[in-house]
Amino acid sequence: MTDTSFTDDLLPKYFFDHITDITPEDLAAMGARAVAIDIDNTIAHDGAFHLFHGVRAWVKRVREAGIPVIILTNTFPLRAKFISRVLGRLPYVANAEKPRQKGFQKAAEKLGVPVGEMAMIGDQLFTDIKGANEAGAIPVRVKFRRPEIFGYFHYKKLRRKEKKYLISKGHGDKL
Ligand SMILES: [Mg+2]
Numbered sequence: 001m002t003d004t005s006f007t008d009d010l011l012p013k014y015f016f017d018h019i020t021d022i023t024p025e026d027l028a029a030m031g032a033r034a035v036a037i038d039i040d041n042t043i044a045h046d047g048a049f050h051l052f053h054g055v056r057a058w059v060k061r062v063r064e065a066g067i068p069v070i071i072l073t074n075t076f077p078l079r080a081k082f083i084s085r086v087l088g089r090l091p092y093v094a095n096a097e098k099p100r101q102k103g104f105q106k107a108a109e110k111l112g113v114p115v116g117e118m119a120m121i122g123d124q125l126f127t128d129i130k131g132a133n134e135a136g137a138i139p140v141r142v143k144f145r146r147p148e149i150f151g152y153f154h155y156k157k158l159r160r161k162e163k164k165y166l167i168s169k170g171h172g173d174k175l
Pocket of ligand 1 (some may be wrong): 124
């Protein structure tokens with residue numbers, strides 16, 4: 001029996017454990033000339049202002065390689081602005097309402113690249129990856145670090161769905 005509750009829009013094209021594992025060479029090999037990054041569980045714990053170890057250096061390295069970086073987040077503008085400052089005044093799109101496409105298009109526009117040449121790095125299949133696929137960006141999934149505190153049950157359910165989906169696609173080793 002086929003489970004029709006999932007679509008291939010949820011499928012990442014590339015998998016990494018952590019954002020800091022992704023090199024500028026990896027990005028170039030993906031055909032990415034620009035990068036959009038998620039905040040929660042990608043560069044910081046959910047709702048936190050403190051960044052994961054190595055994220056600042058990673059952003060610097062990618063930008064120095066000539067690949068512009070933008071924050072694309074569903075979080076509120078003040079938090080996005082704070083994190084953008086910490087990361088060297090990265091441009092950002094807050095309240096992006098991922099998976100809606102408009103945020104992806106806006107981010108690509110701000111960076112001056114076609115959306116098809118922008119990688120989206122994020123932890124969530126239902127927002128980052130689905131949105132990236134639908135907008136035509138390059139979907140890159142990183143592992144989430146720890147369960148969300150805000151909306152705990154909502155996310156627990158989502159993570160269970162993600163797990164089921166990835167296993168069904170033969171990516172059970174990437175959980
Ligand atoms: Mg996230």
